[in-house]
Amino acid sequence: MSAIATTSPAAPAPRAPAAHEPPANPEAAKRRRRRILWGVTLIWIIGFVVFGAAFGLKGHKNNKFEFIQPYHLETWAHIAGPIDFNKGVLYLLIAAALTVGLTVWVAYRMQRRPGRVQMIVEWMYDLSMRLSRDNIENPQMALRWFPVIFTLFVFILFTNLIGYIPLPINTGDTFKLFGAQIPAFQIYAADTNVALPLVLALGVFIAYNAVGLKAQGVRGYLKSLIPQGVGGKMLIFIFPLEVISHFLRLLSLTIRLWANLLAGHLLIDFMAGAMAVLLGLQLIGWLTLPIGVAIYLFEWVLIAGLQAFIFAILTAIYLGGATSRH
């Protein structure tokens, strides 16, 4: 008897489990995961052997290849003076469009029972509001500076997130497809250029100092820089140090964001093939590829959000610190 014949037509069709439901059999899911892991490992080992057999173990160093070149901003279109249109600007505009587009889109469709997208925007709104209120004592001040903290957080977050999507934007290196010269694919983030973090950090630096000066006056603000209990001759050493530390905030804000993103991108590039090209050893590329994937996931899942959060919370802390008298 065939399988179809044994199945009663009246029998209900088995219900497909929804995505959010836990698997019916955890053991089966575990086995499946293990099989996938073993499969990937096997493919990697086979690839390793194939690469080794096909290309050998002897490399030849490539002196022409500069793996940081894709991060150079090549002018795509000149606008005026020093203002060009390049991939940095493109990514900046995409991040800005996503920041504004998503927030405004949700703002115009606020539902009493929020969907997923609305929940994400509300979560970002709530987080920024908490950052602002928890760190700035004056509630009115907290409310006034909330938009800056939200915009910084979301803008940097989108800048970072889109920075891990490989797109054909490397105009310095092209490939042919059906006779057309296509820019090579690369991962790029606008904040891998120091200009973006510097401008944002400079804005924060100017803002919190201006707020401090306005709230406490020049004398009061300068006095607030001195830690409690420090006086007399110690001031000669401490005060300059405190002033320098304030300027270092500008540098640390800038370099933290810029270096994290640039280093992350370079590491991914390096592990995903750049090292193999540099050494002229294909096997190395296959060997380091899993590490590249791991770093890629780590950067996208953790670093992108974490750096945005750190920038936003430090902004709130600096603004709060500038207005409170210690």
Next chain:
Amino acid sequence: MQPLAGIISAPIASSSNSWLITPNVGLTIWTLVVFAICLFILSKVAFPRIRKALDDRRLTISESIDAAQRTREEAERLLAEYRERLAEARQQAEQIVQRARQTAEAHAHEAQADVEARRQHLLEQTRREIEAETRRSIGQIRREVADLTVMATEKVTRRALTEEDQKRLVEDALAELDFETLTGGVR
């Protein structure tokens, strides 16, 4: 093989790559302008709407919580009242049952007494009727005994008896009969 650090640092450190640590002036201006526009649009368009929606929701949730609290208090009050009434009803029911039981018992006693009285009355009546019937029967027997005695004597003696003889004969005959067993002492 050149050390790894050398491979990485060489292209970055070379003077031709100083652009890496030099801010791009154009991008600086772009960033300033784009961020300012973002901040302006969001402040004017998005945040007031989101804030209003969240405040409305907060208010709705607060009202819902208050309403739920009020409903709960009302429910608790009703429950307490219901329990109180239930207890009262139980008490009343017990009282009713108790009273009914007492009434039933009283009725039962009364009925029993009534039945007893009626039984006694019927017994008395029956007894009286039996006595009357017995007397009537005895009278009839006496009469029949007298008649038979007279008739028998006349047949034996072949002459008519005088009234005085008849009276004497009947009395003698009746005197010999024992009516005690029939009447139980009643004459």
